[in-house]
Amino acid sequence: xxxxxxxxxxxxxxxxxxxxxxxxxxxxxxxxxxxxxxxxxxxxxxxxxxxxxxxxxxxxxxxxxxxxxxxxxxxxxxxxxxxxxxxxxxxxxxxxxxxxxxxxxxxxxxxxxxxxxxxxxxxxxxxxxxxxxxxxxxxxxxxxxxxxxxxxxxxxxxxxxxxxxxxxxxxxxxxxxxxxxxxxxxxxxxxxxxxxxxxxxxxxxxxxxxxxxxxxxx
Numbered sequence: 340x341x342x343x344x345x346x347x348x349x350x351x352x353x354x355x356x357x358x359x360x361x362x363x364x365x366x367x368x369x370x371x372x373x374x375x376x377x378x379x380x381x382x383x384x385x386x387x388x389x390x391x392x393x394x395x396x397x398x399x400x401x402x403x404x405x406x407x408x409x410x411x412x413x414x415x416x417x418x419x420x421x422x423x424x425x426x427x428x429x430x431x432x433x434x435x436x437x438x439x440x441x442x443x444x445x446x447x448x449x450x451x452x453x454x455x456x457x458x459x460x461x462x463x464x465x466x467x468x469x470x471x472x473x474x475x476x477x478x479x480x481x482x483x484x485x486x487x488x489x490x491x492x493x494x495x496x497x498x499x500x501x502x503x504x505x506x507x508x509x510x511x512x513x514x515x516x517x518x519x520x521x522x523x524x525x526x527x528x529x530x531x532x533x534x535x536x537x538x539x540x541x542x543x544x545x546x547x548x549x550x551x552x553x554x555x556x557x
Contacts, residue, residue, distance in 0.1 A: 345456065349373075421441070503542045
């Protein structure tokens with residue numbers, strides 16, 4: 340089985356080394372490089388083409404958000420996970436808009452972080468529940484426009500709501516008694532209607548449009 344190839348970018352060597360050791364204990368993961376700042380993270384990603392880059396938000400030379408933006412342009416097949424000590428709304432939203440597959444805090448248990456790496460590698464997004472709640476409340480508070488003119492079909496809404504709860508395609512297919520291919524087709528239609536490229540963006544945009552609310556994330 341091919342291992343998930345990972346790089347870690349963080350200002351603190353002790354955190355990088357500790358996380359690298361813990362993730363390397365996972366049978367399906369391999370840490371292939373470490374970076375001490377944002378510029379080095381972008382350079383290392385371009386050189387090594389990892390499957391997943393774990394990046395801190397606050398780094399020297401180049402912020403984690405800007406590094407994420409550059410990585411997604413220069414190495415679009417690399418999924419980026421932001422792992423930060425800060426759980427600020429602006430950091431979370433900016434990271435997702437830059438193309439990050441997910442946002443987790445540094446106190447996330449290793450089993451959950453490893454699961455997030457696998458999800459990001461599989462093309463799914465993940466946001467820690469407390470971070471997600473902050474985003475939802477912010478979106479609802481700032482919502483000043485009416486519901487969009489486009490409508491989703493009932494089945495598309497069912498798929499979107501299950502996506503918002505964090506279910507993967509296989510789980511959605513099982514719950515709705517449809518095939519994974521049909522789930523993917525519905526997601527493609529949803530992405531097109533919302534003009535987004537990822538599950539996380541779809542959920543955020545649906546919240547803004549008023550198609551989802553905070554209860555749909557529970």
